Amino acid sequence: MRLVLVLGDQLSIDLSALLKTDKAEDVVVIAEVADEACYVPHHPKKIAFTFSAMRKFAQKLRDDGWTVAYTKLDDPENSGSITGELIRRAVEHDAAGVVYTEPGEWRLIEALGNMPLKTHSLPDTRFIATHQEFEEWAEGRKQLRMEYFYRDMRRKTGLLMDDDKPEGGKWNYDHDNRKPAPDQVDYAGPMQFAPDKTVAEVLALVGARFGDNFGDLQPFWFATDTGQARQHLAHWLKGGLPKFGDFQDAMLNDNRFLYHAIIGLYINAGLLDPLEVCQKAEEAYRAGAAPLNAVEGFIRQIIGWREYVRGIYFREGPDYTARNALGHDRKLPAMYWGGETKMNCVAKSVGQTKAEAYAHHIQRLMVTGNFALLAGIDPAEVHEWYLAVYADAYEWVEAPNVIGMSQFADDGIIASKPYISSGNYIHKMSDYCGSCAYRVQDKTGEDACPFNLLYWHFLDRHRERFSGNPRMGNMYRVWDRMDGARRETVLQEADNFLQRMDAGQPV
Ligand code: FAD
Ligand code: DLZ
Numbered sequence: 001m002r003l004v005l006v007l008g009d010q011l012s013i014d015l016s017a018l019l020k021t022d023k024a025e026d027v028v029v030i031a032e033v034a035d036e037a038c039y040v041p042h043h044p045k046k047i048a049f050t051f052s053a054m055r056k057f058a059q060k061l062r063d064d065g066w067t068v069a070y071t072k073l074d075d076p077e078n079s080g081s082i083t084g085e086l087i088r089r090a091v092e093h094d095a096a097g098v099v100y101t102e103p104g105e106w107r108l109i110e111a112l113g114n115m116p117l118k119t120h121s122l123p124d125t126r127f128i129a130t131h132q133e134f135e136e137w138a139e140g141r142k143q144l145r146m147e148y149f150y151r152d153m154r155r156k157t158g159l160l161m162d163d164d165k166p167e168g169g170k171w172n173y174d175h176d177n178r179k180p181a182p183d184q185v186d187y188a189g190p191m192q193f194a195p196d197k198t199v200a201e202v203l204a205l206v207g208a209r210f211g212d213n214f215g216d217l218q219p220f221w222f223a224t225d226t227g228q229a230r231q232h233l234a235h236w237l238k239g240g241l242p243k244f245g246d247f248q249d250a251m252l253n254d255n256r257f258l259y260h261a262i263i264g265l266y267i268n269a270g271l272l273d274p275l276e277v278c279q280k281a282e283e284a285y286r287a288g289a290a291p292l293n294a295v296e297g298f299i300r301q302i303i304g305w306r307e308y309v310r311g312i313y314f315r316e317g318p319d320y321t322a323r324n325a326l327g328h329d330r331k332l333p334a335m336y337w338g339g340e341t342k343m344n345c346v347a348k349s350v351g352q353t354k355a356e357a358y359a360h361h362i363q364r365l366m367v368t369g370n371f372a373l374l375a376g377i378d379p380a381e382v383h384e385w386y387l388a389v390y391a392d393a394y395e396w397v398e399a400p401n402v403i404g405m406s407q408f409a410d411d412g413i414i415a416s417k418p419y420i421s422s423g424n425y426i427h428k429m430s431d432y433c434g435s436c437a438y439r440v441q442d443k444t445g446e447d448a449c450p451f452n453l454l455y456w457h458f459l460d461r462h463r464e465r466f467s468g469n470p471r472m473g474n475m476y477r478v479w480d481r482m483d484g485a486r487r488e489t490v491l492q493e494a495d496n497f498l499q500r501m502d503a504g505q506p507v
């Protein structure tokens with residue numbers, strides 16, 4: 001007999017390791033371990049979601065006839081690591097070896113590869129593109145533009161295709177999307193599930209062990225099995241998808257979810273299959289229940305961006321998370337962990353992250369990510385923060401988004417220019433600025449929006465690297481045309497702001 005490892009983000013009944021082994025002979029190993037729960041200080045909701053879904057998946061496997069060796073976190077025999085548990089179970093069951101599906105993180109790939117047991121690693125077939133397909137696509141290209149990769153994924157899956165042409169004649173309908181924040185949101189938000197007995201037990205454990213981690217454990221309402229996740233998906237397809245594209249980039253003080261799907265955590269943990277999700281969205285379009293701009297935009301996020309960032313993570317190798325092309329070395333300020341800040345956009349984005357283990361893409365990119373980049377925060381600290389605080393965060397997807405897209409620390413593999421903006425963009429896309437202590441209109445002075453000051457500070461300190469970038473020339477021309485004394489004031493005020501922040505003063 002062999003052991004079959006199932007990790008906390010591999011909770012799929014069609015996982016390659018389960019398909020290639022034998023339920024009559026082999027033993028599934030699922031383990032709650034301190035190493036995985038503590039390698040970053042995960043949000044308590046994320047840990048509770050993971051353990052609850054693991055326990056329910058183990059029960060589903062047992063119901064399906066598998067033998068499961070499940071280790072709970074508080075099991076006195078728990079060795080504390082995935083490899084430790086495999087070794088312990090191998091002795092217990094006299095196993096000939098371990099079969100597993102490739103993990104989504106180099107750290108674990110290396111640890112499993114170095115175990116003193118016979119191992120057999122299988123590809124993770126829950127993705128649309130194989131590693132080889134991504135490599136072949138990337139080979140020889142000067143720039144790895146997601147858009148072209150996405151078109152290949154459309155052709156491969158047949159999603160939104162009209163024979164060999166894109167549905168509606170265009171591959172991308174983004175110019176119809178991304179409207180400013182709406183006055184009213186006519187979708188009630190994600191479906192919420194009351195904790196059942198399994199979840200309640202996990203909540204007690206997580207509250208006792210991880211109650212001091214950043215993040216609110218209660219109220220806990222995530223789906224924790226595939227049936228619930230599918231119910232939530234159906235609810236969102238009906239109520240959220242039709243306006244998903246329109247308000248994808250909008251942000252509101254009083255609405256944490258807008259029309260977003262809140263399914264990243266379910267897909268990444270294995271509760272929902274990405275292709276199934278996209279097919280359901282396409283069905284909604286074909287039935288006339290959602291417009292093409294919404295459905296195309298949504299499908300692009302999943303078969304485009306999600307697959308593309310995974311390709312980059314595995315192509316770039318284990319050192320990717322240590323990259324720091326811009327040489328940023330400032331410490332992550334306390335406001336990211338809930339410390340006081342006068343910047344309403346940051347307070348709201350961090351506040352909802354603390355409450356929900358969730359913020360949507362533009363909050364992650366253009367508020368917390370933008371601020372960290374403008375302020376010159378060490379990308380490794382930024383990366384650890386994102387990996388810890390979001391329920392959907394696993395390194396293969398988080399690192400390219402943070403190190404690459406958001407912090408430009410990979411020197412432009414993902415982003416052709418840094419995602420930076422002054423307060424103006426946040427003002428346009430949200431209602432945050434109206435209730436902020438700073439004034440978004442002010443470019444200098446005591447009340448000036450810090451994004452306005454830091455924006456020029458960033459451009460000025462990275463002039464050598466970016467002034468030749470054709471997409472940034474305009475920004476430098478505006479800066480250079482500014483009166484010299486005014487430029488001095490901006491830089492001085494930005495420095496003062498950073499000094500106050502570094503000294504731990506609320507800014
Ligand atoms: P929606 O906005 O409704 O989008 C639907 C789905 O599209 C998502 O669930 C996700 O599966 C996929 N998707 C959309 N954008 C991306 C993207 N850029 N990369 C990969 N998949 C995408 N996503 C994660 O899954 N895990 C992360 O740890 C993560 N960290 C991020 C960090 C930063 C700095 C940024 C800018 C983005 C990050 N993203 C991450 C991408 C994106 O923000 C989330 O996938 C999304 O906010 C999840 O919420 P949702 O399910 O409501 O998504
Ligand atoms: C995120 C997470 C947590 C909090 N705990 C566990 C765990 O105890 N056992 C486990 O198998 N997986 C856990 N996970 C998910 C893993 O961290 C994830 O499989 C790796 O990071 C690879 O993506």
Ligand code: SF4
Pocket residue numbers: 342343344345346422423424426427432433434436437438439440449450451
């Ligand atoms: Fe954020 Fe500046 Fe607007 Fe305040 S004024 S909410 S700091 S963008």
